[in-house]
Amino acid sequence: MGGLTGPVLRADEAVLRANIAAVTARVAPSALMMVVKDDGYGLGAPWAARVAADAGVGWFGTYDIPTALRLRDEVGAAPRLFAWVTSLDEEIDAALRAEVDLGVGTLDYLRRVIARATALGAVARIHLKVDTGLHRNGLSADEWDEGVASALRAQEAGHVLLVGAWSHLAEASDEEDDAAQARFLDAVHRAGELGAELPYQHLTASAATWARPELRGSLVRVGAFCFGVRSADGPDLPGIAPAAELVAPVREVDGDEVVVGAGSFDGLPSILAGRVHVGTPAGARALLAIGADAARIAGWDGAAVGDEVVLFGRGAHGESSPTTLAEAIGTVGEEILCRLTPHVRREYR
Structure with missing residues (x-):
């Protein structure tokens, strides 16, 4: 992809x-x-x-x-x-x-x-x-x-x-x-x-x-x-899953890390860095840093520019849900979704 x-x-x-x-x-x-x-x-x-x-x-x-x-x-x-x-x-x-x-x-x-x-x-x-x-x-x-x-x-x-x-x-x-x-x-x-x-x-x-x-x-x-946003610190809900996932491309491979094209300018809270994992073609990887227009992710063998990273979603690639991200910084899953700016393109499937 x-x-x-x-x-x-x-x-x-x-x-x-x-x-x-x-x-x-x-x-x-x-x-x-x-x-x-x-x-x-x-x-x-x-x-x-x-x-x-x-x-x-x-x-x-x-x-x-x-x-x-x-x-x-x-x-x-x-x-x-x-x-x-x-x-x-x-x-x-x-x-x-x-x-x-x-x-x-x-x-x-x-x-x-x-x-x-x-x-x-x-x-x-x-x-x-x-x-x-x-x-x-x-x-x-x-x-x-x-x-x-x-x-x-x-x-x-x-x-x-x-x-x-x-x-x-x-x-x-x-x-x-x-x-x-x-x-x-x-x-x-x-x-x-x-x-x-x-x-x-x-x-x-x-x-x-x-x-x-x-x-x-x-x-x-x-x-x-x-x-698909459960209550913070609440149980998983049978039959309920996040209705959206946030994805972004790898812009650069930098040694053992990759740079992903999404940052705080897009609405990602910078304090998520070091607290959560995101999804990659190789599974879950640590989210290391969030800058204004890019984030740094722990790399994987074969990582390439253009690979998709799932910053939050339904867990298919090892990523956290919006609520899990929210719990890591003491807020609610709704905030993770609602912070996303118009700069983030919406796509419907």
Whole structure:
């Protein structure tokens, strides 16, 4: 293999599909909301969403409204899109026109969404967020009744569909997550007493979704695991593999070392040097140094300019996964993928 002139992130459709199938089977009967924030964890949100929609995923979580709008163009009208960051009025308007479900975590944002839906003659699909103790916005217990009542009044006027409740978990301990779930379920129960029907209830993200089925609702939000990124210091996941590998060519053979065309300019953390192995035609070799535009790797017999080195991937050539690299420097696998700059070409297979 040859022809590379710089680093390439190769995303594999078959692996992404297999990961989605494994997650879907694991979480059933809950429905999967596939989260594609941070440009699909660096792989490309439009590509990932097209593959996932074709594989039958019916919900996508996008964090921000502009990403949701991009995905609406990619996946068409059928899948549900959920954007949960508090947004500007112009973005709210665009979301309503594109029929994006909105996560609402403050009374002020709720009022603004209702006002924009009323002005446009649109219907806002709203998921109210419960503050379950993490304090990443969300309506407090003191605000919950007011929020539900306001949404229901707007629903009666034809401007809102109150369709869901959601929250985040700290995932710091089982005890804390149990307490958060109890607060969440109390809020859902109270909403029912006030007259709300909330068919879509989602509390868990990747790690808790996988490990603690008793915390799942009718929806679960899973991002990293779909892309093959396991939790840092967490176990390997059956049926889940990295959906992309980062490869780069050998530029130079220098004695017992080779120089590879990828460096910190491309997004590789320089502190990985001396801590991990990469994959080569001869198997695993130590990553010795990372400069601005090149890295130095322990060499092998017969190494030649143009040989491909796999800097991270699925382990077929002895390389580490993104999460294993992350663990070596005290971070998470998502960062390894999301640090990669636009200078790194994306290739889809």
